Amino acid sequence: MTIPNELTAQLTAALQQVLGDALPCDFSIPTVSVAQDLRFGDYQSNVAMMLAKRVGMNPRELAAKLTEAMESSIAATEIAGPGFINFRVRPEYFAARTEAMLQDERLGVALVDQPKTIVIDFSAPNVAKPMHVGHIRSTIIGDTLGRLARFLGHTVITDNHIGDWGTQFGMILWGWKHILDQEELKKNPIDALLDVYKQVNAKCKEDETLLPLCKAELVKLQGGDAENLDIWNKCIAVTKTGLQKIYDQLDIRFDYWLGESAYNDALAPLVEKLVADGIARESDGAICVFSDGFHKPQNDPFLVQKDGEWVPVPAIIRKADGGFLYATTDLATLDYRTQNFNADAIWYVVGAPQDKHFKQIFDIERMRGVSGDFRHVAFGSILGKDRRPFKTRSGDTVSLQDVIDEAIERATKVVEEKSPDMPAEEKAAVAQAVGVGAIKFAELSQNRLSDYIFDWDKMLALTGDTAPYLQNSYVRVRSIFRKIEGGFTAPEKMHLTEPAEIALARLLVRYAEVVPATLDDCKPNLLAAYLYELAKAFHSFYEACPVLRSEGDTRATRLALCELTARVLKQGMGLFGITMPDRM
Ligand code: ARG
Numbered sequence: 001m002t003i004p005n006e007l008t009a010q011l012t013a014a015l016q017q018v019l020g021d022a023l024p025c026d027f028s029i030p031t032v033s034v035a036q037d038l039r040f041g042d043y044q045s046n047v048a049m050m051l052a053k054r055v056g057m058n059p060r061e062l063a064a065k066l067t068e069a070m071e072s073s074i075a076a077t078e079i080a081g082p083g084f085i086n087f088r089v090r091p092e093y094f095a096a097r098t099e100a101m102l103q104d105e106r107l108g109v110a111l112v113d114q115p116k117t118i119v120i121d122f123s124a125p126n127v128a129k130p131m132h133v134g135h136i137r138s139t140i141i142g143d144t145l146g147r148l149a150r151f152l153g154h155t156v157i158t159d160n161h162i163g164d165w166g167t168q169f170g171m172i173l174w175g176w177k178h179i180l181d182q183e184e185l186k187k188n189p190i191d192a193l194l195d196v197y198k199q200v201n202a203k204c205k206e207d208e209t210l211l212p213l214c215k216a217e218l219v220k221l222q223g224g225d226a227e228n229l230d231i232w233n234k235c236i237a238v239t240k241t242g243l244q245k246i247y248d249q250l251d252i253r254f255d256y257w258l259g260e261s262a263y264n265d266a267l268a269p270l271v272e273k274l275v276a277d278g279i280a281r282e283s284d285g286a287i288c289v290f291s292d293g294f295h296k297p298q299n300d301p302f303l304v305q306k307d308g309e310w311v312p313v314p315a316i317i318r319k320a321d322g323g324f325l326y327a328t329t330d331l332a333t334l335d336y337r338t339q340n341f342n343a344d345a346i347w348y349v350v351g352a353p354q355d356k357h358f359k360q361i362f363d364i365e366r367m368r369g370v371s372g373d374f375r376h377v378a379f380g381s382i383l384g385k386d387r388r389p390f391k392t393r394s395g396d397t398v399s400l401q402d403v404i405d406e407a408i409e410r411a412t413k414v415v416e417e418k419s420p421d422m423p424a425e426e427k428a429a430v431a432q433a434v435g436v437g438a439i440k441f442a443e444l445s446q447n448r449l450s451d452y453i454f455d456w457d458k459m460l461a462l463t464g465d466t467a468p469y470l471q472n473s474y475v476r477v478r479s480i481f482r483k484i485e486g487g488f489t490a491p492e493k494m495h496l497t498e499p500a501e502i503a504l505a506r507l508l509v510r511y512a513e514v515v516p517a518t519l520d521d522c523k524p525n526l527l528a529a530y531l532y533e534l535a536k537a538f539h540s541f542y543e544a545c546p547v548l549r550s551e552g553d554t555r556a557t558r559l560a561l562c563e564l565t566a567r568v569l570k571q572g573m574g575l576f577g578i579t580m581p582d583r584m
Contacts, residue, residue, distance in 0.1 A: 001110075002513045003097070004032040004043055006074060007087055011045060014069040018062075022055050032087065034510070041078060041086035042506060048083040059083025094505040095494035101508065101564055102490040107571055108512035111153035116373065119157045119337045120146045122349035123247075123254075126163030127239045128172045128193040132397045133382040133390050133454075134351040139400070140443045140577075141379060141524060142349035143252045147575050148519040148527075157255050157341050161333065162243075164236050164259035170218030171200040174210070176231050177217075189238030190401075236261075249404055250436060251577050263332040267324040270332050271317050279367050285320030289364050301359035315360040330361050338372060345373035347522065352378040352449070377522045379448040390454050403439060410460050411435030414468065415584060422583070433579040434460070437467035444576050445528035465532040467578055470569060473535040474580045476542075477566040480559075483548060488563050491556035500544035501561060504537050508564050511572065524576065531572045538565045 001009070008031050015023055035044045048063035055062070060083045067077040067085060075087035101108050122142020125131040142158070150156045175196035185192040204210045221228040240257065247253065271287055274280035280289045290312055291302035303310045317328045337343045348358055358376035365374065382390040392398050411434035415427050422430070442459035446452040462468050481488055496502050510530065518527040547558040570580045 002108075003074065003089060003093075003509065004034070004513060007032040007043055007045075007072065010070055010072050010074070011047060011066065011085075014066045015047070015051075017069045018065045019055055024051075024054055027051065027054070034513075035086060038503075040080055040084075041088040042075070043087040043089070045085045045087075046083075048085060052083065089506065091496045091502050091505075094502060094509055095496050097509045098494050098496075098505050098560065098564060099490075099492070102560060107564070107568055108509065109151070109515045110512065112516070115153045115155060116344040117155040117157065117342055118149050118345040118347060118373075119159055119341055119343045120149070120347050120349065121159055121161050121333075122146075123252075124161040124163065124350070125243065126166060126168065127235055127259075128168055128197045129163070129166075130194055130397045131190075131243075131400050134379075136400050136403065137379045137382065137443060137448070138349045138351070139247075139250070139252065140440050141377065141448055141522075142347075143250070144440075144444060144524050144576050145347060145349065145377065145519065145522055147577060148515065148524075151575060152516060152519055157337075157343070158253065159256040159258055159337075160243075160254040162239075162257060162259040164239075165261040165264065165329075167218060168197060169221055169232060169235075170214035170216075171197055171204070172235060173217035173221060173228055173231055174214045175200040176235070185238065188242075190242035193235060193239065246401055246404065249432075250440075251579075258333070258336070260326075260329045260333075263329050263336065266332040266335070267328050270335070271324070271328065274317065274331075274364075274368075277368070279364065280317055283314065286316050287318040288314035288316050289360070289367075290314045292367055294363075294366070301356055301363050313356075315364065327357065327361060330357070331364060334361065334365060334370070334374070338370060343372065345375070347373075347375045347377050349377045349379070352380055354378075375522065377448070380451040383451050383453050385453060385455055387453065404436065406456070407435035407439050407460075408432055409435075410456060411438065411468075414460055414462070418462075418584060426583070430581045430584045433581050434468050434471060434584065437471060437573070437578040440576055440578050441465075441467035441470070441528065441573075444524040445532070447525050448523065465528065467573075468584075470531055470535050470573060471578075471580055471584060473538060474566055474569045474573075475582065475584050477538065477562050477569070478582050480547060480562050484559070488559060490563070491553070491560055493553070494560060495553045495557045497554075498545055500537075500541040501557065504534075504541040504561050504565065507534050507537050508561070508568055511568050515572075515575070527572060527575065531569060534565065534568060534572075538562075 008029060011032065012029050015029065029047055030045070030050070032043045032045045035041045048066060049059045052059040052062045060079060063079045063083045063085050067079060070077060072087070074093050075089045078086045078088065080086050097108065120142050123135060123139040125135045146156050146158050172193065179199055180196050181192065184195070200210070200214065204214065217228060221232055236259070271280065274289070275287060280287050289302070291300050297303050297310045302313055302315065304313050315327045316325055317331070318324055334346060337346055350358070355376060355378060362374045365371070384390045390398055392402070408431055412427070412431040414434060415422065415430050419427070438459045442452075442454070445465050458464065459466055460468055462472055494505070496505050514527055514530040518524060541561065545558055547555065547562060550558055573580055
């Protein structure tokens with residue numbers, strides 16, 4: 001149990017003791033939270049203020065009775081302000097916790113009580129279309145959520161739901177037959193296809209007879225024409241190979257690649273079923289789902305406000321011409337995942353502009369009586385330094401491959417400056433870890449819902465909340481152990497006395513609280529902020545407390561704090577898919 005959970009349990013027992021039957025049975029006690037200001041303690045509870053009025057007491061009086069009844073071995077209590085209860089954890093208790101951490105591979109992080117099967121739907125670029133910055137964010141955030149959930153004991157299925165059945169194939173098929181450079185395709189498949197798409201797109205604008213020809217190719221494909229299916233298959237295959245190369249560089253793996261096309265056969269029967277069940281109906285020749293009036297208008301994803309009135313925005317699931325849509329595929333995909341994967345949870349890591357789409361999908365599931373932990377894990381955009389959408393100098397969308405290449409190139413310079421004598425092979429490995437780490441950490445340290453500014457200099461800086469800073473901190477800790485003979489042995493007892501020792505131990509112990517909280521809210525920035533704080537606390541500790549020059553129990557305790565810092569940094573960054581080199 002984490003410290004706040006233990007304190008909450010003790011507080012609950014005290015409440016029952018003090019109030020007995022007077023404790024309102026509908027009252028659920030809020031979890032003790034981290035204190036905002038260290039001067040007032042480590043944790044804090046506002047329970048007395050929340051409850052006092054209901055039980056006819058004054059908050060400070062109730063707080064006093066509670067703290068008297070508590071007599072916690074974990075923390076000393078103090079009452080502050082209008083009735084806050086502050087907890088100052090006893091150094092011996094932090095010591096006991098760090099002793100346990102030294103013996104625990106999981107560093108105190110418990111497995112969840114109720115493991116779920118979670119499908120994480122992320123990355124999902126579209127074949128023959130550029131993988132844009134939205135896909136970069138999705139790729140990095142989704143991978144981290146998968147790692148966190150697995151680490152906490154959930155069964156995780158990662159699925160790359162690529163857009164492999166869109167209308168872009170009309171142009172691609174025509175372009176494949178008329179302008180594709182086969183040599184280029186072999187060399188750089190993703191760019192070659194993209195280039196075909198761009199060229200045909202431009203041609204269509206000049207020559208209006210072309211678009212119908214492209215559409216005819218698409219219709220042939222959808223009708224099962226053998227030649228077009230063959231080309232389509234080749235496009236998918238080369239795209240997957242190209243994408244896999246990028247994912248390998250990022251150390252990202254998918255359990256499945258069930259793209260949109262995997263659900264083609266399920267769409268027609270699904271629409272029929274929805275109509276038969278009275279959930280969907282015909283409107284102007286199309287089949288649509290309208291609001292069923294379950295929500296208040298302001299929360300209803302099938303309504304928008306126009307000129308002061310609520311007007312319907314149905315989800316179209318079959319067009320008048322018989323074609324199916326993105327929403328139809330997502331409904332079929334959700335069915336597949338709940339039925340074949342037994343998913344309890346499906347998390348979609350997709351940009352905020354698709355908010356309405358997912359709200360409608362989840363609401364249609366509610367109408368069908370399908371429930372689960374379905375979440376749209378949304379995120380904002382990436383902006384350039386000029387605060388405009390992040391683009392290349394020529395105005396194109398930035399490709400993930402280019403970002404990776406440039407990051408590694410820049411990281412190579414950082415490593416060369418720091419360690420000119422490092423062997424070339426190690427230098428390359430470190431540059432890879434630093435470059436890729438920098439991109440990932442820059443992404444993950446942001447609140448995902450806000451837009452963030454892509455800034456090469458900032459993300460590769462050796463100071464501030466960056467991957468290189470944390471990697472460098474790790475290297476510094478590791479270098480301490482290179483100076484002692486026989487490596488590290490854990491002491492039986494930790495003796496925490498100096499304020500900097502206690503401050504560091506306090507943060508180390510908090511790791512067990514931060515990891516689950518990060519997954520609960522799907523907010524990697526919580527863990528990122530914590531790791532940065534830990535690295536800073538380590539540096540303050542290292543300045544205040546000599547390690548190698550100290551002796552006896554003090555030395556053993558301090559070395560153990562160093563060791564735990566290194567382990568937490570490495571494991572925590574590992575949950576982001578970031579490698580920590582031993583030297584840099
Ligand atoms: N291919 C889509 C896009 O690029 C993202 C797909 C997300 N996943 C889903 N199940 N809709 O916008």
